[in-house]
Each structure stands twice: as C-alpha cells, then as structure tokens.
Amino acid sequence: MPSDTRRAPVSWQAIQADVLRRIEAGEWPPGAPIPNEVDLAAEFGCARTTVSRALRELAATGLLERRRKAGTRVALHPPGKATFEIPIIQHEVETRGCVYGYGLIAREMALATLHVRSRMALDPDASLLRLRALHLANGAPYMHEDRWVSPRAVPEILDVDLGRVSANAWLVQNVPFTQGTLTLCAKPAEADLAQALGCAPGAAIFTMERVTWLGRTAITFVVQSYAPGHRVTTTI
Amino acid sequence: MPSDTRRAPVSWQAIQADVLRRIEAGEWPPGAPIPNEVDLAAEFGCARTTVSRALRELAATGLLERRRKAGTRVALHPPGKATFEIPIIQHEVETRGCVYGYGLIAREMALATLHVRSRMALDPDASLLRLRALHLANGAPYMHEDRWVSPRAVPEILDVDLGRVSANAWLVQNVPFTQGTLTLCAKPAEADLAQALGCAPGAAIFTMERVTWLGRTAITFVVQSYAPGHRVTTTI
DNA sequence: CAGTGGTCTAGACCACGGT
DNA sequence: CCGTGGTCTAGACCACTGT
Numbered sequence: 413m414p415s416d417t418r419r420a421p422v423s424w425q426a427i428q429a430d431v432l433r434r435i436e437a438g439e440w441p442p443g444a445p446i447p448n449e450v451d452l453a454a455e456f457g458c459a460r461t462t463v464s465r466a467l468r469e470l471a472a473t474g475l476l477e478r479r480r481k482a483g484t485r486v487a488l489h490p491p492g493k494a495t496f497e498i499p500i501i502q503h504e505v506e507t508r509g510c511v512y513g514y515g516l517i518a519r520e521m522a523l524a525t526l527h528v529r530s531r532m533a534l535d536p537d538a539s540l541l542r543l544r545a546l547h548l549a550n551g552a553p554y555m556h557e558d559r560w561v562s563p564r565a566v567p568e569i570l571d572v573d574l575g576r577v578s579a580n581a582w583l584v585q586n587v588p589f590t591q592g593t594l595t596l597c598a599k600p601a602e603a604d605l606a607q608a609l610g611c612a613p614g615a616a617i618f619t620m621e622r623v624t625w626l627g628r629t630a631i632t633f634v635v636q637s638y639a640p641g642h643r644v645t646t647t648i
Numbered sequence: 649m650p651s652d653t654r655r656a657p658v659s660w661q662a663i664q665a666d667v668l669r670r671i672e673a674g675e676w677p678p679g680a681p682i683p684n685e686v687d688l689a690a691e692f693g694c695a696r697t698t699v700s701r702a703l704r705e706l707a708a709t710g711l712l713e714r715r716r717k718a719g720t721r722v723a724l725h726p727p728g729k730a731t732f733e734i735p736i737i738q739h740e741v742e743t744r745g746c747v748y749g750y751g752l753i754a755r756e757m758a759l760a761t762l763h764v765r766s767r768m769a770l771d772p773d774a775s776l777l778r779l780r781a782l783h784l785a786n787g788a789p790y791m792h793e794d795r796w797v798s799p800r801a802v803p804e805i806l807d808v809d810l811g812r813v814s815a816n817a818w819l820v821q822n823v824p825f826t827q828g829t830l831t832l833c834a835k836p837a838e839a840d841l842a843q844a845l846g847c848a849p850g851a852a853i854f855t856m857e858r859v860t861w862l863g864r865t866a867i868t869f870v871v872q873s874y875a876p877g878h879r880v881t882t883t884i
Numbered sequence: 885c886a887g888t889g890g891t892c893t894a895g896a897c898c899a900c901g902g903t
Numbered sequence: 904c905c906g907t908g909g910t911c912t913a914g915a916c917c918a919c920t921g922t
Contacts, residue, residue: 441824461893482908585678596832598834685888697908698911716921721887
C-alpha cells in the first residue's frame with residue numbers, strides 16, 4: 413500500500429499571516445521587494461493561486477505594492493485606509509445599551525435648495541420630500557436629521573407613515589444603493605439645532621452629510637448632527 | 649480540422665457589473681435570493697470560481713449576504729462601509745493648491761498622561777516624546793497636532809530634527825504600521841488651541857485621534873485638530 | 885442529510901511594463 | 904524581449920448549516 417503523499421492544504425490566510433509577520437519583524441522592511449509568487453508558492457508548498465490570493469488583499473489595503481514585472485514590495489507609504497460602517501441609528505443606540513426613540517419634527521414637500529440640488533444633481537424645479545427628525549437615546553436627544561428624499565427615485569416613500577418608522581430605517585430596508593458620498597465635519601450648533609438637541613447654541617456638533625445613489629439617480633441627501641460629545645471610532 | 653469551440657473568457661468584473669445592474673434595476677430587490685454559484689456560472693458560461701470571485705467582493709462590501717446552504721441574498725441592510733485614506737498632511741494641503749508649511753511648537757520628553765497610557769497600553773512610568781506642531785496652508789493655520797511617540801518602539805526618532813521634518817512625514821516614511829485606531833469627533837477649541845489655530849475659543853473643531861501599532865507595540869498617539877470649516881469627504 | 889459557499893490545485897494564457 | 908502579476912478553467916474536497 414503506497415504511502416499517502418498528499419500535503420495538508422495551505423490556507424491563504426496562513427500565508428497572509430506569515431507575510432504580515434515578516435513585515436512586522438522587519439525581515440521585509442518598507443520599500444523592500446519580496447519574493448515573487450512562484451517562489452513563495454514553492455516555499456509554502458502551495459499553488460501560486462493561493463499566494464496570489466493572500467497577497468491581493470494586502471495590496472488592496474495598501475500594505476504591499478504590486479506591479480507586473482517589477483514584482484511586489486512593502487509599501488513605502490503605508491497609506492492607512494480607514495473603513496467604518498455607516499450605522500443604522502437604532503442599532504447604534506441599542507448597542508450602547510440605551511433605549512432608542514424617534515420623533516418626526518417636520519414633513520413637507522419643498523423645492524431643493526441650491527446646495528441640495530448640487531449635491532443630488534437635480535433639476536432646478538425638483539420638488540423633494542423634506543424631513544426633520546430627532547433620534548433619542550434613553551429619551552435624550554442623540555442625533556438630529558435633516559433629510560431630503562427624491563420622490564422620483566422612491567415614489568413609495570410618500571405613502572409611508574414616517575411618524576412611526578424613521579426614513580432611515582425605511583430606506584435601508586426598501587431601497588438598495590450602489591454608491592454614496594459621505595462628508596464629515598464639525599459645525600457650531602445653529603439656534604434651532606441647539607434647541608432640538610438640547611445643547612448650547614454654538615456648541616461643537618459632529619456632522620455627517622450623506623448622499624446615496626441608485627445608479628445615477630440620487631435617492632436621498634441627509635445631514636445628521638450628533639449631540640455634543642459623540643465619537644466615531646474605526647480601525648485602520 | 650476541427651472548429652475552435654473555445655469561448656472568450658468571461659471576466660469576474662463583467663459578472664460583478666451585471667449583478668450590480670440587476671440589483672439596481674430592481675430585478676433582485678433587497679432581501680431577495682439570487683441564483684447559486686453553479687447556476688450563475690452556467691448562465692454566464694464560465695467557471696464557478698469566476699462567479700465566486702465576482703460575488704466575494706460584493707459580499708465584502710455588504711451588498712450581498714452569503715451563507716452556506718442558505719445561498720446568497722441581496723442585503724436587506726446595505727450597511728455602507730465608508731473608507732477614507734489617512735492623509736499625509738503635506739499632500740493634502742498641496743492637493744488643495746496651497747503652499748504647505750510646518751512649524752514645531754514644542755518638543756519634550758514627558759510622562760504619558762493616564763489617557764495616553766490607556767490608549768497606547770503603556771506602563772505608568774513610560775516616558776514619551778511629546779510634540780506639538782502646526783501645519784500651515786498658504787501660511788494660515790491648517791491643523792494642530794499634539795503627538796506622543798514611544799521611543800521604545802521608535803528609538804531613531806530621538807535623533808531626527810523634527811523642526812524641519814514633521815513627525816508625521818518621518819514616521820510615515822520610516823515606520824510601517826500594521827494596525828491602527830481612529831477616532832473622529834467635534835470639540836470646542838480650548839484657549840491655547842484656539843490661539844494656535846487663530847480661531848475663536850469654543851469654535852467647533854474637527855478632531856482626529858489616531859493610535860498606530862506595529863504588532864503589539866504602540867508607536868504613536870496623535871490628536872489632530874483641524875482649523876474650523878475643515879471637511880473630510882469619502883465614498884461609500 | 886444534502887445543498888451551498890469556501891477554498892485549493894495544477895495548468896494555462898494574457899497584459900503590462902522594465903530592460 | 905521576457906519576467907511578473909492577473910486571471911480563467913475544470914475539478915476536487917471540505918465546512919457550514921438549514922431541513
């Protein structure tokens with residue numbers, strides 16, 4: 413009976429981890445070339461495909477730079493891309509162990525302002541659904557939301573009872589989006605925003621502005637203003 | 649002579665684009681299951697591996713949800729992950745068409761505060777290099793940086809002339825990092841920060857706090873406070 | 885149990901881009 | 904030119920999980 417000469421398969425995660433280890437250990441310093449895929453495959457005793465898979469993600473995150481013929485190098489400028497998830501507010505609040513609450517402040521049809529039109533790439537006569545709402549954590553103001561929705565993109569929203577379900581939640585469950593733009597900044601609280609959030613006028617407010625698109629049609633533009641002290645944490 | 653029956657290879661990008669198109673078109677609405685890999689491979693006339701590759705990235709971005717046996721569905725909560733690159737300040741300023749400037753305000757060895765120690769996982773007696781610096785755009789304050797560097801992790805930095813090269817730039821070009829934590833928030837400007845940035849005390853300041861790690865060793869902790877009006881834009 | 889995604893293989897061809 | 908990464912294939916086995 414012949415001996416079973418098959419190796420245990422080598423996982424791409426294992427290779428990735430080992431490459432990371434060598435970089436951390438200084439074995440492959442920034443800027444240094446690393447062996448090509450064929451050699452690495454031989455060293456690890458696996459198919460080249462597997463090495464490729466392992467290195468692809470490292471290159472995607474920017475830790476490695478790959479060019480045909482030139483080979484693969486440890487990036488000289490570890491570019492550090494940060495990713496963070498756009499939260500579903502209710503989940504976010506409940507994750508912090510608080511009771512979530514929601515209140516609709518205003519609902520109206522309105523002509524888009526110039527600023528909104530430019531962000532959503534709309535015609536000058538575009539009429540949008542404008543919503544202002546407050547999200548609560550344990551009854552305290554958590555985030556104020558000023559939202560514009562295009563009924564042309566999402567006609568169904570006109571029939572939704574947005575006093576009960578937040579536009580955020582409804583859109584998330586009913587309209588997929590394929591692209592989005594997110595802008596982060598700090599703003600002083602305007603008088604009415606300060607009143608809604610229950611903070612002093614001029615307080616430093618963390619603000620997220622978001623436009624989401626389905627193909628080439630803008631679905632919604634929203635300015636979310638968080639109560640003072642809000643922090644967003646992500647991993648690089 | 650037999651006719652050449654080979655098909656042109658089907659690229660995973662093409663499959664990915666087509667899947668996206670169907671989702672955008674509403675053919676596969678949120679929550680709906682999509683055909684399994686074998687069926688899709690048959691439909692596209694390619695190997696299952698190629699379909700897998702196409703769908704993997706869509707699942708990674710959260711547009712699709714995949715579970716063994718249950719199959720693949722269009723995500724009900726398109727979670728929207730935003731990614732943005734940690735900028736090299738000089739590049740960022742120059743990209744905006746401004747002349748970059750840099751000034752070191754203070755350089756000292758100091759015991760880490762409790763806050764810094766906890767963020768960097770340091771011993772109570774850890775002595776760190778503390779730097780305060782100002783980055784300028786066209787001579788105007790652009791960003792104030794309060795940085796702590798661990799000489800244990802990066803002893804070479806003690807010999808660098810940080811009056812000429814910013815710690816940011818030096819670290820980026822000389823020390824790779826494998827992990828990092830980024831916190832974003834809005835803060836009112838303290839008196840000395842307001843003076844450094846040339847703004848009113850209490851102004852809303854966009855702040856990024858960052859800790860970077862090489863393996864399990866914290867390299868640096870930095871609080872970057874941007875001049876009022878700063879905005880960060882990313883794509884989802 | 886059985887269907888589905890996850891992964892690995894060995895081989896092949898191609899595209900890019902230094903030399 | 905020709906080395907390197909990028910990709911596709913056809914087949915196989917495995918891991919997870921809903922039924």
